[in-house]
Structures are given as C-alpha cells and as structure tokens.
Amino acid sequence: MPPKNKVATKPKATESAPATITTTTTNPTTTTSTSQPASQPSEPTTVLERSQHRYEQTRPFEAARRQHGLSKLSKEDQKGWICDQLLHLTDRLPAASRSRLLGPKASKEIWWTINGTNSIVRGLKYKHKSEPHTTWGTDRDGHDVGSYSIERFDERTKKRIALTALQVSSRVFRENVEREKRGYVDARSGQEVIVTEREIDEEKVRRSKMAALKKELYGEITGKLASSVEWEDVVPIPHEEPEGALAAIAYPAEYAEAMSYLRAVMSKKEYSPRCLRLTEHIIAMNAAHYTVWLYRAANIFALGLSIPEEIEWLNEVALANLKNYQIWHHRHLLVEHYYPTIASDPTALAQFAKQERDFLIAILSEDTKNYHVWSYRSWLVGKLGMWEDEEELKSIETLIDEDVRNNSAWSHRFFLVFSNPKYATPGKGATERDEKVTQELVDREVKYAQEKTYLAPQNQSPWNYMRGVLVKGGQQLASVQGFVEEFVVKLGEGEEEEEVRSTHALDLLAEIYAEKGENEKADLCLRRLAEKWDRIRGGYWEWRRKCLTKSAKVVEEETEKVEAVAVA
Amino acid sequence: MSILDGDGCDQPTKLEEPYLDVHRHLRYWKMCIRAPLPHVYLSNESNRLALAYFIVNSITLLTPPPSERTAETPEPLISREDKTLMRKWVLHHQHPTGGFCGTSSLVFPLNSYDTYNFDTKTSDEPDHAGLANITSTLFALQLLALLADEEDETAAENVFEGVNRTGTLRWLKSLQREDGSFGEALSDLPGHGRFIAGGYDMRYCYIATAIRWILRGDVEEGSPGWVEDFDTEALARYILNSQTYDRGFAGNSQDEAHAGYAYCAIAALTLLDRPLTSTSTPSRSSLLHSSIRDLPGLIHWLASRPFVYLEPPSPPSDSDTYIYQEDDLDDPNFLLPPTPADLLCLLSQTAEQKGHDKIHVAFNGRTNKVADTCYFWWVGGALANLGQLHNDDSDSAAAPLVDREAARRFLLEKMQHRIGGFGKSPGSPPDLYHGFFGLAILGLLDHKGEKGKVRRFDAGLAVPKETVGVIERARRKLVEGESGKVDEKQTGRGKEAVELGLELRGGGERPKWLGTCGY
Known part of the structure; x- marks a missing residue:
C-alpha cells in the first residue's frame, strides 16, 4: 500500500532509468519528464497533430x-498511469x-496521486483511435479536415461561424415573414410586422x-427552390418509398427537389404563378409527366x-419534344377552354385556325408521321x-406530293373529305357506306388516288384509299377493274x-372477281400471290382462297334452301 | 444448353438455327432489376409501374414454373422474400379510394388525403383525384399476380389481399366518357369541374376491360361486393366505330390505323365476354366475331403489316444497277424496291450469295412505316386474340396467316442485342419496352425452339398463362371475401354474345363470315 505522505514527490532515480514523468513538488511548474521526446515535438502542423499534442499534454502518463510501454515506466509512473486510467x-x-x-x-488515494504528480486532472478523451477523420469530419472533397493546416482550419472555422451567423439572421427573417x-x-x-422589400432583397x-x-x-448543393425566398412558406414533401422498390430511376437531385415541392403545393391545391413556374421547371427536366401537365x-x-400566350410557349416545348404525348393533350385542353371565347367571332376563329395549322405544318415538317400531331389535327x-x-x-396534298407513301396524310385526307358534316351522315363508321356521299365526290377522290398510284404502284396507301372511297360511296369494286x-x-x-x-392490284383484282362471282379468276389471283408475287403472305393468300370456296359453298347451300322453300 | 455455352455472337460458320440466348436476356434483366435505371428513363417517371411490369413480366417469362425446374435451373432472379417486399411496394401505390398511382413519387403521405374518412373507408369527394391512373392500375394488378409465390398455392391465392376491389371498380366506372371511351385519370380543372383526363386512346379502352375482367367477377346484383358495371355496350360501340377506311383500327374513328390500337381494340372486345375462368380453353370471342364491321378486312390489314426486311445496302459501286431510290436511304428499315419483280430479283440474288433462301420478316405498325420489335407483338397478339395466329384447330395443313418462322428469325437474329434484351430496330440498344415485347411474342408463338425457355403467354391479359391462373384464383378469393359466395357462370355466354354483337352492328344482315373460315 502506498504511503500516506507525498510518495510521488520523492521519485527514486532508478538505475535502469525508467521513463518517468512524475516530478517533485519542488519543481511544480514543470510537468516534463526525463524522457519525453515525443511529447515535445516541433510545433504541430495539422489539426490532428495539434489535438494529439494537446491530448498528450493533458494525459502525460x-x-x-x-511511447515506452507500461513495463518501461518507473513504479511511480505506473501507479500514476493506473490512477489516471481509473479516474x-x-x-x-x-x-x-x-x-x-x-x-x-481508493478514491482518495487516486486523487492524491494524480494531484501529487501534478498531472492535469481533466485530461482529454482520446477519440481518434482507428478512424481519426471521425473527429473532424470530411470536407466537400471527402478529405479529412483533421489533415488541414492550422491556418486553413482557422479559415474554415471562420466560414462556419459566418454561415451560422447568416443562418441566425435568416431564421429571424423567416419568423418575421x-x-x-x-x-x-x-x-x-406597437405596429404590425411588415417585411419590407429591402429585407427581402437582403435575404436573397x-x-x-x-x-x-x-x-x-x-459540398452541399442547395436546391434552387429551397434557397428561394419565393418558396419560403412551403414545406416540401420528400419522396419516400418502402423497401422492394422496382424500376427506380437515377434522376438528378434538382428533379427530386422540384417534385417534393410539387407534392407540397398539389396537396394544398395551390394555384399561383409560382406553381406555374414550378411546372415549367419540371417540364424542362421531364416533359412526359401527365400529372404535371394537368396541374x-x-x-x-x-x-x-x-x-x-400559353400556346406560344407550348410550341417551343413541342418542337423540343417531338415524341411527347402529354403536350398534345395539354394543347387539346387549352383549345377546349379557349374555343368558347372565340366561337362567335368568325374572324378570330379563322385567325386561330390558321395559326394552329401553321404550327402543325411546321412540326410535321420535322416529323411527318407523328401520330400525336395527326391525332390532334383531326380533332x-x-x-x-x-x-x-x-x-x-x-396542305395535305402538299405532304402527299412530298412523300406519296405518307399514310398519315392519306388517312387525314379521308377523314377530311368523308366526315364533313355538311354532307356526311353523322355517326357513320369509316368502313360503312354513306348514302349521302355524292358520285361526284367519289369520282374526284378515286381519280386522285389513281393519279398517285401511278407514281409508285407498290405503295399501298392510295390502293387502300381508293378501295375505302368506293366502299364509302357504295360503289362496286368492279367499277375500277380497268384501272x-x-x-x-x-x-x-x-x-x-x-x-x-x-x-x-392483284389483291384488289381478286376481290373484284369474287364480287362478280368469278371465283376461278379470283382464285388464280390469290394463288399467284401465294406462289410467286407475295410469298411472305403465302399463308394469308391461301386462307383467302379457302374462304372463297367456303363462302361459295354457303351461297350455294343458301340458294338451294331458298329454292327448296320456293319449290315447297 | 450446349449452344448457350459458347459465344453466341461469333459469326456462324454454317447456317445456324436462330435461338434465344436466355442467359444473356436474364443478365440484361438482372441488371434492370438490381440497379437504378439510367437517366434516359426519366420520361417514364410518371409511370414507373409500367417499367416494373416490363421487368417482372420478362423475368417471369424466362423463369420456368416450379414444376419444370431441375437441378440445373439457376436460382430465380426474384427470391420469394423479394416478391413479398415488391408486392408491398406495389400496394403502396394504391389510392385510398381505389385505383393505383403510376409512381411512388405521387403517393402522398396518408394524412394529406384529408377528405378521406378512415372509419367508413369512403370519401365522397376524393382529393388528388388525378393521381390514380388507369394504366398504372392494370400494371399494379398484373404485377401483384406476377409476384405471386408460385411455391405456395395459398399465398398465391391471396395476392390481391389489400386491393380495394369495389373502390377501384367504382373509380373505373367514373373514367368512362359519354361516348363509351375511357380516359386515364380524373382531374379537377378550375372552371370545368371534375373531368376525365387523357386522350381518346384505344389503350385506355383495352385497359378498362382488363381491369374489369381481373377484378369484377360475377357477384350478383344487390349482394355485398357488387359494383355497378360500366357501360360495356357503349364501350364496344366506341371501339367498333374506330375501324378505319383501310380496315385497321385507330385510337378513335378519325385517326390513322395503328397496330397497337388494333391490338387494344381486338383484345378489349375479347375481354368483354371472356369467361371468368378460361385457362384451359382457348377463348374465341363470339362478341368480337359477330360485332366487328369488317372482319376479313381487319385480317387483311393485320396480314399487311409484315414485310421482307432487307439489309441496308453497301454504297453502290455501279450506280446503274442500283435500284433503291435515294430517299429510301433515310429510312434504313424500309428499303423495299419499287416493284414486286425487283424484290423477287433481289431476293433470288441474295439467296444465291448466301446459299440459302431464308428471309427475314419484320413488322411495322402502320402502312409504309419501319420495322419495330414491338409490332411483331401487337400484330401477333391481335391475330392470336382473333384465333388466327395458330390455326391448330382448323386445317392443320394450312400455313399460318403470317410467316412465323421468318418473323421469329428476324427477331432473334436482328433484334437480339449482344448484352441481352431486344432493341427497337436492328442494331439499336435494348430497352425495357422492346425487351419485354420481344419475349412476349415468343411466349405467344410457342415455337419448339423456345420450349422450356419462355413461358406460354396469354394474348388477352399480357401475362404468362400461369399468371392468368393466379389472377383467377385471387379474384375468386377476393370476391368471396367481399360477397360471401361465388357464382361464376361458365356456360351459356357464347350465343348471347353473338346476338349482342349483331345488335351492335346496328342490325341488318348477318355477316357472311360467321360460321365460315374458322372465324
């Protein structure tokens, strides 16, 4: 047991000269020991070194x-170390x-010993064991702040203080708002709180x-919206989803931020200029989000x-996103909304129609068969x-002149000519005969299709068109047999x-012969298609041949039945 | 397996049979299911359930059912535990009043659905009405069934647990417009009130019939769990009226015929009178055959979609013999020479060079358009719904309506990508959409080359046959839970449907094709 007097004040200078740090009370101002080379190094250069240095100064044992290992220490120092540890x-x-x-x-003795050694009692904890960077954190580049030089670290600290000060002022501003x-x-x-323009500018x-x-x-990038005064009062709803998520998309942080604000304003049904700007912001990143368009x-x-004005803006977006579907639905809604305001003014209506057509011509010149555009156009x-x-x-004729195979243009022409409520029966299907369609019209359209057929006989579009016109007009297919x-x-x-x-032509000819009851001739057409001229559809032509004989049988049987009834 | 072990991309020394490189496809899908999708998919962010459907459906197609697995079958890409988590994720998209949102980024925290009454579980005026989407709702239901634990029958039966059946059916009905067509979502537009958003689009019509078939069941009117049906006749009328002058189908009556819409129109009419349990018998829709205005014409239009795919020519050395027109070169997929004789000549030349006459047949979606993987599916699926893709039960000697061998060859030799998956056009990188539809059509063709590699696929519901079985059992369970009993009428629908179909034609003559040519 240690003696009760100041044991540590009388260190024995052992022969083996063990490392010692205990000092005598006669020399209380120094805590240095006989062998402490590492704890008296040159001035620390990095933050980490400095904290190491400080640690060593406060925990000398x-x-x-x-540095030396426990066994190399003097008895006194060993005791000091134990007391220090326990403490x-x-x-x-x-x-x-x-x-x-x-x-x-024991408590008393520990304190006695430590005090006696003049070691600093409130020693620092040693935090940085294996991962020193956990103490100081990392900077924007992932470097350990601990490796910073003292000057650089002080610079950083100043900036952090500046940021904190700004954050405090900003909080005051938010509270005032x-x-x-x-x-x-x-x-x-005694007056109502008012946030002045100047204060807003200062906050910006x-x-x-x-x-x-x-x-x-x-390295933290503050989203545009989060740092904008305009979005001050909105608490964004961040995107959360449960485990097991499929088809996650790697999208930029900016998109995620914008969507979190969209959720917030949508859930409150806010309609405002800033919401409009938010949709534009999102559309610029993803033009195919139907909910954003509806909003x-x-x-x-x-x-x-x-x-x-909106349509003008939309024109640019449409040209930049040719394959987009939502843009056209949006345009549709806009026109539905706008139409009643100009419906009674023929000049305004004609003007608007012209503008729309001009734009449609422009966009179709970029993408001549764009389904969404054509669909919008017919509507x-x-x-x-x-x-x-x-x-x-x-304008449709121009497109067909440019590309006689443009089936979209052919299709629009059929719609334009045969759905005109001025003479077409409303509600008639495209494949149905319409009695109101005049012979003159049928002739005109058949002639048009025939002219175009000569340009490229293997182009199916005008053949389909001509057949469609004949059916619509209730004409025999045989009326074009010569052609x-x-x-x-x-x-x-x-x-x-x-x-x-x-x-x-061979295909239509088969139909013409079948229509006239000349089944053998029809069968020859189909057979030649299957055997030679259109072999990849061989199965289909064979099937047509089969139908030819079967329906002939049905007709025969029915005629027999009718005759039998008649005879009876 | 031996053929899969080698490097499938080496130039074949002799004529090889085209084959599906399952290994590569699985590798592609593994990448899609594990890692976040690249930024190019951002435009699909509003419809992530669709992407999930492509991924999970493809993996299911390539994963043999438990009964067919052997010791050599690799571990399924989606484990049973993953399936449970994924189903939870799918259900998380459900809107409190029915229907599913397309993306979890539009799923709001529950407290923001403030008009929703959690005690009565109803809401007269659901907020954020526009968030539930018809497309996503079908994908969600299909996903739930696709993610069934196939090793556990009872669990598979419960895949619709948590689906708000009545709410979804009521919401579905509210999406029908006066003309019978369907929109995609409800929306509140200031000054216009609640309106049905979405274009006049045949896809929504098809989806409506699929959701109805999956969820509605046959609950008797008045009993709990019964929900008023939408107007199926009005829908059928709308669809039938969309047949175009060239006898295909369009998004509506005034647009251009399009193979995708033709599929949707035909599949929708088929689903309207599809028996509630139909796994064992191939359904041949009587409503479809009796109601359509010009059925032979429709088949003509569908049969016109395939064309001979020609390799882009090398630059001409002798311009005199060059038969392509200049502007054709802008369209590398559609290089057909101007006359049939030119084509025949070219084909025989090519055959001579190659030493065989095996051609490639590609499909387009509209007249004079280019080849695209997905149109093989849309056209093939449409024909399958018409009972015309395979003519197994009529004359076995007859060739199929489309050259399935040459089309399959085109798909496997020209559209299969080195890294797995299928691209949109020859040489293009794979994507989820085309990668899936390429597998789907193979599942439909049921070619002997794909035996044991690709599951058989249902042309109407666009999921593997086994999954249709899961849907049927899960629906039964769900309906049972709500109404207490099940009374699924199985018979007596055929004739009724024919009469309804004839009525939809607006009376008049009985079409000649009924009862002939295997219609």
Whole structure:
C-alpha cells in the first residue's frame, strides 16, 4: 500500500532509468519528464497533430505508456498511469457511484496521486483511435479536415461561424415573414410586422451567400427552390418509398427537389404563378409527366391566364419534344377552354385556325408521321370546323406530293373529305357506306388516288384509299377493274409472260372477281400471290382462297334452301 | 444448353438455327432489376409501374414454373422474400379510394388525403383525384399476380389481399366518357369541374376491360361486393366505330390505323365476354366475331403489316444497277424496291450469295412505316386474340396467316442485342419496352425452339398463362371475401354474345363470315 505522505514527490532515480514523468513538488511548474521526446515535438502542423499534442499534454502518463510501454515506466509512473486510467474510466459516473465502486479510500488515494504528480486532472478523451477523420469530419472533397493546416482550419472555422451567423439572421427573417402573415403586432413599436422589400432583397443576398458557403464547406448543393425566398412558406414533401422498390430511376437531385415541392403545393391545391413556374421547371427536366401537365392546365385556368400566350410557349416545348404525348393533350385542353371565347367571332376563329395549322405544318415538317400531331389535327378540324377550309386540303396534298407513301396524310385526307358534316351522315363508321356521299365526290377522290398510284404502284396507301372511297360511296369494286388491270399483265399465261406491277392490284383484282362471282379468276389471283408475287403472305393468300370456296359453298347451300322453300 | 455455352455472337460458320440466348436476356434483366435505371428513363417517371411490369413480366417469362425446374435451373432472379417486399411496394401505390398511382413519387403521405374518412373507408369527394391512373392500375394488378409465390398455392391465392376491389371498380366506372371511351385519370380543372383526363386512346379502352375482367367477377346484383358495371355496350360501340377506311383500327374513328390500337381494340372486345375462368380453353370471342364491321378486312390489314426486311445496302459501286431510290436511304428499315419483280430479283440474288433462301420478316405498325420489335407483338397478339395466329384447330395443313418462322428469325437474329434484351430496330440498344415485347411474342408463338425457355403467354391479359391462373384464383378469393359466395357462370355466354354483337352492328344482315373460315 502506498504511503500516506507525498510518495510521488520523492521519485527514486532508478538505475535502469525508467521513463518517468512524475516530478517533485519542488519543481511544480514543470510537468516534463526525463524522457519525453515525443511529447515535445516541433510545433504541430495539422489539426490532428495539434489535438494529439494537446491530448498528450493533458494525459502525460498515458502518453508515456504509449511511447515506452507500461513495463518501461518507473513504479511511480505506473501507479500514476493506473490512477489516471481509473479516474477516466469512472469519470462519467456520479461521484457517489464512483466512490462506491472504488471505495472511499481508493478514491482518495487516486486523487492524491494524480494531484501529487501534478498531472492535469481533466485530461482529454482520446477519440481518434482507428478512424481519426471521425473527429473532424470530411470536407466537400471527402478529405479529412483533421489533415488541414492550422491556418486553413482557422479559415474554415471562420466560414462556419459566418454561415451560422447568416443562418441566425435568416431564421429571424423567416419568423418575421410568418409574423407578417399572421398579423402579429410588434410589442415594442406597437405596429404590425411588415417585411419590407429591402429585407427581402437582403435575404436573397443572404441565401446566395449561405448556399455558396454550404457548397464550399460541405459540398452541399442547395436546391434552387429551397434557397428561394419565393418558396419560403412551403414545406416540401420528400419522396419516400418502402423497401422492394422496382424500376427506380437515377434522376438528378434538382428533379427530386422540384417534385417534393410539387407534392407540397398539389396537396394544398395551390394555384399561383409560382406553381406555374414550378411546372415549367419540371417540364424542362421531364416533359412526359401527365400529372404535371394537368396541374399546369389547372393553374392556367384558375389564374385566368392568356391561352394564346400559353400556346406560344407550348410550341417551343413541342418542337423540343417531338415524341411527347402529354403536350398534345395539354394543347387539346387549352383549345377546349379557349374555343368558347372565340366561337362567335368568325374572324378570330379563322385567325386561330390558321395559326394552329401553321404550327402543325411546321412540326410535321420535322416529323411527318407523328401520330400525336395527326391525332390532334383531326380533332382540331372537327372542333374549329375547318372542313371547308381549302388550305387544309391543300396542305395535305402538299405532304402527299412530298412523300406519296405518307399514310398519315392519306388517312387525314379521308377523314377530311368523308366526315364533313355538311354532307356526311353523322355517326357513320369509316368502313360503312354513306348514302349521302355524292358520285361526284367519289369520282374526284378515286381519280386522285389513281393519279398517285401511278407514281409508285407498290405503295399501298392510295390502293387502300381508293378501295375505302368506293366502299364509302357504295360503289362496286368492279367499277375500277380497268384501272386495276393495268397493273396485272397476262396473269397465269406463263412465268415469262406474266407481269405484276403491284401486288395490291392483284389483291384488289381478286376481290373484284369474287364480287362478280368469278371465283376461278379470283382464285388464280390469290394463288399467284401465294406462289410467286407475295410469298411472305403465302399463308394469308391461301386462307383467302379457302374462304372463297367456303363462302361459295354457303351461297350455294343458301340458294338451294331458298329454292327448296320456293319449290315447297 | 450446349449452344448457350459458347459465344453466341461469333459469326456462324454454317447456317445456324436462330435461338434465344436466355442467359444473356436474364443478365440484361438482372441488371434492370438490381440497379437504378439510367437517366434516359426519366420520361417514364410518371409511370414507373409500367417499367416494373416490363421487368417482372420478362423475368417471369424466362423463369420456368416450379414444376419444370431441375437441378440445373439457376436460382430465380426474384427470391420469394423479394416478391413479398415488391408486392408491398406495389400496394403502396394504391389510392385510398381505389385505383393505383403510376409512381411512388405521387403517393402522398396518408394524412394529406384529408377528405378521406378512415372509419367508413369512403370519401365522397376524393382529393388528388388525378393521381390514380388507369394504366398504372392494370400494371399494379398484373404485377401483384406476377409476384405471386408460385411455391405456395395459398399465398398465391391471396395476392390481391389489400386491393380495394369495389373502390377501384367504382373509380373505373367514373373514367368512362359519354361516348363509351375511357380516359386515364380524373382531374379537377378550375372552371370545368371534375373531368376525365387523357386522350381518346384505344389503350385506355383495352385497359378498362382488363381491369374489369381481373377484378369484377360475377357477384350478383344487390349482394355485398357488387359494383355497378360500366357501360360495356357503349364501350364496344366506341371501339367498333374506330375501324378505319383501310380496315385497321385507330385510337378513335378519325385517326390513322395503328397496330397497337388494333391490338387494344381486338383484345378489349375479347375481354368483354371472356369467361371468368378460361385457362384451359382457348377463348374465341363470339362478341368480337359477330360485332366487328369488317372482319376479313381487319385480317387483311393485320396480314399487311409484315414485310421482307432487307439489309441496308453497301454504297453502290455501279450506280446503274442500283435500284433503291435515294430517299429510301433515310429510312434504313424500309428499303423495299419499287416493284414486286425487283424484290423477287433481289431476293433470288441474295439467296444465291448466301446459299440459302431464308428471309427475314419484320413488322411495322402502320402502312409504309419501319420495322419495330414491338409490332411483331401487337400484330401477333391481335391475330392470336382473333384465333388466327395458330390455326391448330382448323386445317392443320394450312400455313399460318403470317410467316412465323421468318418473323421469329428476324427477331432473334436482328433484334437480339449482344448484352441481352431486344432493341427497337436492328442494331439499336435494348430497352425495357422492346425487351419485354420481344419475349412476349415468343411466349405467344410457342415455337419448339423456345420450349422450356419462355413461358406460354396469354394474348388477352399480357401475362404468362400461369399468371392468368393466379389472377383467377385471387379474384375468386377476393370476391368471396367481399360477397360471401361465388357464382361464376361458365356456360351459356357464347350465343348471347353473338346476338349482342349483331345488335351492335346496328342490325341488318348477318355477316357472311360467321360460321365460315374458322372465324
């Protein structure tokens, strides 16, 4: 047991000259030991070194043990080390528990020893064991802040203090905004809290400074919206999803931020200019989000904004996103909304129709067969009543002249000509005969299709068109037999003689013969298609041949039945 | 297996049979299910359930059912535990009043559905009405069934547990427009009130019939769990009226015929009178055959979609013999020479060079358009719904309506990508959409080359046959839970449907094709 007097004050200078740090009370000002080379190094250069240095200064026994090993220390120092350890291990415990754990006597002795060695009692904890960076954190580049030089670290600290100061001011500003909204009265001035323009400007400056500091210190990029004064009062709803998520998409942080604000304003059904701008912001990143478009339309209608202006904006977006579907639905909604305001003004209506057509021509020149555009166009013709508009038919003819295989243009022409409510029966299907369609019209369209067929006989579009016109007009297919036969020469008269300039002609010819009851001839057409001219559809032509004989049988049987009934 | 072990991309020394490189496809899908999808998919962010459907459906197609697994079968890409988590994720998209949202980024925390009454579980005026989407709702239901634990019958029966059946059916009904067509979502537009958003689009019509078939069941009117049906006749009328002058189908009566819409129109009419349990018998829709205005014409239009795919030519050395027109070169997929004789000549030349006459047949979606993987599916699926893809039960000697061998060859030799999956056009990188539809059509063709590699696929519901079975059992269970009993009428539908179909034609003559040519 150690003696009760100041044992440590009289260290024995052992022969083996063990490392010692205990000092005599006669020399209380120095805590240095005889062998402490590492704890008196040159000035620390990095933050980590400095904290190491400080640690060693406050925990001399531990520092000595680390350097030399416990067994190399003097008895006194070993005792000092043990006391130091015990003290720190029990440091967190309340005094009562500590003395219960160690016993009052031992506690007293520990304090006695430590005090006696003049070691600093409130030693630092050693935190940075294996991962020193956990103490100081990392900077924006992932470097350990601990490796910073002292000067650089001080710089960083200054910036952090500046950021904190800005954040405090910013919080005050936010509180004032909240107070203004709730109509608070300032206790001192007795007046309602008002946020002035100047304060807003100051806050804007503050936020950009804050964003810059955050980026510099932590590499944190503050979203545009989060740092914008305009979105002050909105608490974004971040995207959360449960485990097991499928088809997650790697999208930029900016998109995620914008969506979190969208959720917030949508859930409150807010309609405002800023919401409109938010939709534009999102559309610029993803133009195919149907909900965003619907929300945009809702904002425009709620705020009573100008539809022509929106359409003008939309033109640019449409040209930048040719394959997009939602844009056209949006346009549709806009026109539905706008139409009643110009419906009674023929000039305005014609003007609007022209504008729309001009744009459609422009976008179709980029992408001639765009289904969404054509679909919008046919709807627009009906909505604005562009049936009699010569320009419409002319612009379609231009497209067909440019590319006679443009089936979209052919299809629009059929719609334009045969759905005109001026003479077409409403509700008639496209494949149904319409008695109101005049012979003159049928002739005109058949002639048009035939002219175009000569340009490229193997192009199916005009063949389909002509057949469609004949059915619509209730005409026999045989009425064009002469024309069709121009494309089929000496059928069945030998491989060398036979010439088929269009398989579609042969196909139609088969129908014409079947219509006339000349089944053998029809069968020859189909057989030649299957055998030679259109072998990849061999199965289909064979099936047609089969139908030919079967339906002939049905007709025969029915005729027999009718005859039998008649005879009876 | 031996053929899969080698490097399938080496130039074949002799004519090889086209084959599906299952290993590569699985590798592609594994990548899609494990890692976040690249940024190019951002435009699908509003419809992530669709992407999930493509991924899970493809993996299911390539994973043999438990009964067919052997010791050599690799571990399924989606484990049983993953399936449970994924189903929870899918259910998380359900809107409190029915229907599913397309993306979890539009799923709100529950407290923001403030008009929703959690005691009565109803809401007269559901908020954020626009968030539930018809497309996503079908994908969600299909996903729930696709993610069934196939090793556990009871669990598979419960895959619809948690689905708000009545709410979804009521919401579905509210999406029908006066003309019979369907929109995609409800929306509140200031000054216009609640309206049905979405274009006039045949896809929504098809989806409505599929959701109805999956969820509705046959609950007797008045009993609990009964929900008023939407107007099926009005829908059928709308669809039938969308047949175009060239006899295909369009998104509506005034647009251009399109193979995707043709599929939707035909599949929708088929689903309207599909028996509630139909796994064992191939259904041939009587409503479809009796109501359509020009059925032979429709088949003509579908049969016109395939065309001979020609390799892009090398630059001409002698311009005199060059038969392509200049502007054709802008369209590398559609290089057909101007006359049939030119084509025949070209084909025989090519055959001579190659030493065989095996051609490639591609499909387009509209007249004079280019080849695209997905149109093989849309056209093949449409024909399958018409009972015309395989003519097994009529004359076995007859060739199929489309050259399935040459089309399959095109798909496997030209559209299969090195890294797995299928691309949109020859040489293009794979994507989820085309990767899935390429497998789907193979599941439909049921070619002997894909035996044991690809599951058989249902042309109407666009899931593997086994999954249709899961849906039927799960529906039964769900309906049982709500109404207490099940009374699924199985018979006596055929004739009724024919009469209804004839009525939809607006009376008049009985079409000649009924009862002939295997219609």
